[in-house]
Amino acid sequence: MLKNKEICDIICAAKSIAIVTHKNADPDAFFSAYALSRLITILCGKEADLYFPESISAITKRAIKNYSLKINYLSKGVKKENYDLVFIVDTGSPEQLGEYVKLISRENVKIVLIDHHFTHEFFLKKALLYVDPEAKSTAELIYLLFKECNVKITKNIASLLLIAILYDTRQFSIARPLTFKVASELLEIAKEYRSLASIIKIPMDISEKVARLKASMRMDLYRAGEYLIAITNVGAYEASAARALLDLGADVAFVISENKAIRVSARAKHSFTKQLGVHLGKDVMVKLGKAMGGTGGGHDVAAGAEGKNVPIDYVKGLIVEILSEIFRTKGLKLTALKP
16 A cells, blocks of 8 residues: 555656546545645645536535535536546545546556545556555545645644544544544644534435335345344435434345436444454445446445446345355355245
């Protein structure tokens, strides 16, 4: 893996730089990318072009509005295609780049991945890696990069990186010791916590409530030993629905949605992944993505997959098949529970 100082040298040697994140950029992706762009400008006096495929999430827009930020970026189309350095930020697979995958398709482009997910094989082959799968947010890595490059973090950037960390750690519920250390140092600069935390607290609208309730109504429930597995489908808010199913009692939940392509969002309890030694992104969603003709990946307890527009029942069958094999190796049998 690249050392921080190596990235600093790579930045200053580049002539033309682009920064790209995953589709519908959440606060961690957006503010990590924006902070990186500011680091590049301060460090070398260069302006990096920002690309956020298929726009940014509602909660990201809210945070931008709160800070009255004026950030130039594109969500479709490109300013140019011949960048010699492209940063991929907070992105688990090339498919998540949407149309901007073309920016890293040229032979002579240098690619640097800054991420905290399980690394997709495409990036393992094509990119220089600054990846820590144990990190709980990409913002943690960006903060460390500022320190290594001896670039001072402003109060504004500190606040934005804190928002990113708060969002991706669900307000420190999945934090590691280094997360608290980084957050503490950022808080010393930002001087404010309560208002930052309030930015990412958006009241649940009726559409999200309906999606959560429909997910529970359509749920297929399975058991393997003492573990309960929920598989369902909704039209939107897959991640929220998956979290709701965990709150209801499932140990792991898979929520499928269909809109031009099939997407699956999965969430698991820490006890499930730790006790079984299963990594949701690496052991389940990578396989599922390939089986659907697409790609998958993510964290140990939060992961996703996207594939071709295949029937939902077919995807449910694939999930059951993959899980059955995993449980079999653990001496457990996956059994459907009757309604």
